[in-house]
Amino acid sequence: MNFFRTVIALCSHFKNYRDIRDVPVTTSLKFIGRLIALLTLILMLSAIPRARTGINEFATRLDQQRPDFALRDGKVITTAPQPAAWGDESLRFILDTTGQTAAIDSNAMQGVLFTSNSFVYWMKLTNDEDSVLRSHEASLAGFPNGPVTGDYFRAMVKTFLWVLIPVSWVFLTLMGLLVCLIQAYIFSLAASLLERGLPHGLKLPQLLNVALHAVAPAAIILTAYKAMWLEGVDVWLIYLVAYGIFLIGASSACRDKQAASSE
Numbered sequence: 728m729n730f731f732r733t734v735i736a737l738c739s740h741f742k743n744y745r746d747i748r749d750v751p752v753t754t755s756l757k758f759i760g761r762l763i764a765l766l767t768l769i770l771m772l773s774a775i776p777r778a779r780t781g782i783n784e785f786a787t788r789l790d791q792q793r794p795d796f797a798l799r800d801g802k803v804i805t806t807a808p809q810p811a812a813w814g815d816e817s818l819r820f821i822l823d824t825t826g827q828t829a830a831i832d833s834n835a836m837q838g839v840l841f842t843s844n845s846f847v848y849w850m851k852l853t854n855d856e857d858s859v860l861r862s863h864e865a866s867l868a869g870f871p872n873g874p875v876t877g878d879y880f881r882a883m884v885k886t887f888l889w890v891l892i893p894v895s896w897v898f899l900t901l902m903g904l905l906v907c908l909i910q911a912y913i914f915s916l917a918a919s920l921l922e923r924g925l926p927h928g929l930k931l932p933q934l935l936n937v938a939l940h941a942v943a944p945a946a947i948i949l950t951a952y953k954a955m956w957l958e959g960v961d962v963w964l965i966y967l968v969a970y971g972i973f974l975i976g977a978s979s980a981c982r983d984k985q986a987a988s989s990e
Contacts, residue, residue, distance in 0.1 A: 730761060737973075738944040744977035747940050748933050755939040756908075762943055763903040766950045767896055773954035782884050786877030788818055796822055796875055801868035802844055803875075814838065833860055841875075844868070907946075911938035914974060927983045937977050945970035 736743040747755065791814070794807035803824050810823035812832070819838030821828055831840050837850040849862035873879055915934040922928030929937070949966040 730758070733758065733940075734762065734943055734947075737940050738947065741973070741976040741980035744937055744940060745981050747936055748929075748981045750936060752932055752935055752939075755936045759907055759939045759942055760900075760904055762946065763907065764896075764900045766946055767900045767903060769950055770953055771892065771896060771899075773956075777956060782881060785818070786880045788814060789820060789875075789880060790877040793820070793876070794822055796841070797873060798867060798870050798875060799872050801866065801870065803841055803867065831860075831862060903946075907939065907942045910970075911935060911942065914938045918978065929978065929981060933981065934978065937981055938974060941970060941973040941977050944973050 733747070736746070747758075793813060794805065794811045796803055796805035796807060798804070803822070805822065805824065807822065809825050810821060810828045812819065812821045814820045814835070816835050817837070819832045819835035821832065821838065821840045823840065824843035826842070828840065831847060831849045832838055835849075835851075838848075840847040840849075845864055845866050847862055847864045849860060852859040852861060870883070871879075912935065915931055915938050918929070918934050918938075919931040922930075922934070945966050948969050949962055952960060952962040952965060
C-alpha cells in the first residue's frame with residue numbers, strides 16, 4: 728500500500744493493522760517520519776494567517792506615538808527626549824540609549840526596550856500574582872541601517888522567515904518523531920512483558936510496529952484541533968485518548984486468534 732492508502736487504512740479499522748504487523752521496523756520508522764513531516768508542515772501553514780495578523784498588529788502598535796529613531800552600524804541614533812515610552816500595559820515600547828532605564832516595565836505583559844546597541848524583549852507567562860517574567864537581550868549588530876518603523880519590522884520578519892521556517896520544520900519534525908518513538912517504545916516494552924503469558928502473544932517488533940502506526944489517527948486528530956486554534960480545548964488529552972483507543976484496538980486485532988482457538 729502506498730503512503731496515503733496506509734494512512735486511510737489505519738484510521739478506518741483496527742484489523743488493517745495486521746497488514747503492518749510484520750513489516751520491518753525500519754518501514755514503520757519511514758512511515759511515521761513522513762507522517763510527522765507532513766502534519767508539521769500542515770500545522771505551520773495553518774499558523775501563517777495568525778502569524779501575519781500578529782506581525783501586522785505589532786508593527787502598527789510600534790508606529791503609534793513612536794519617537795523617531797534609526798539604526799546605523801548596530802547603534803541606535805535619535806534626537807528624541809529619553810527615556811521615551813509608548814504603548815500600553817499589553818505591549819510596551821521603551822527607547823533609552825542613555826542607560827537611565829534600569830529595568831524593563833514589569834507591569835506590561837510584554838514589550839521591547841531599545842538601548843544604544845541592543846534590544847531587550849520581555850513577556851509575562853501568566854497574568855496573576857505568581858506570574859513569571861522572561862526576558863532576552865540581543866545585540867543590534869548586523870541589523871540593516873534605516874529608520875525603525877513598522878515597515879522596517881515587517882521587512883526584518885520576512886527576511887528571518889526564509890531561514891526560520893525550513894529550520895523550524897526540520898526541528899519540529901525531529902522532535903515529533905522523537906516523542907513518537909519514545910511513547911511507542913515504552914508501550915511496546917511494557918506490552919511485550921504482558922504478552923509473554925499469552926499462547927500467541929505479539930512479539931516486541933510486532934508491538935513496536937503497531938504502536939508506531941497507531942500514532943497516525945491520533946496525530947491527525949491532534950493536527951486538526953491545533954490547526955483550528957480552538958480555545959479551552961485540551962488537545963493533548965484528546966491525543967492521548969485517541970492514541971490509547973487505537974493502540975489497544977489494533978493490538979487486539981493483530982493477535983492470531985484463529986491459531987489460538989485451534990489449540
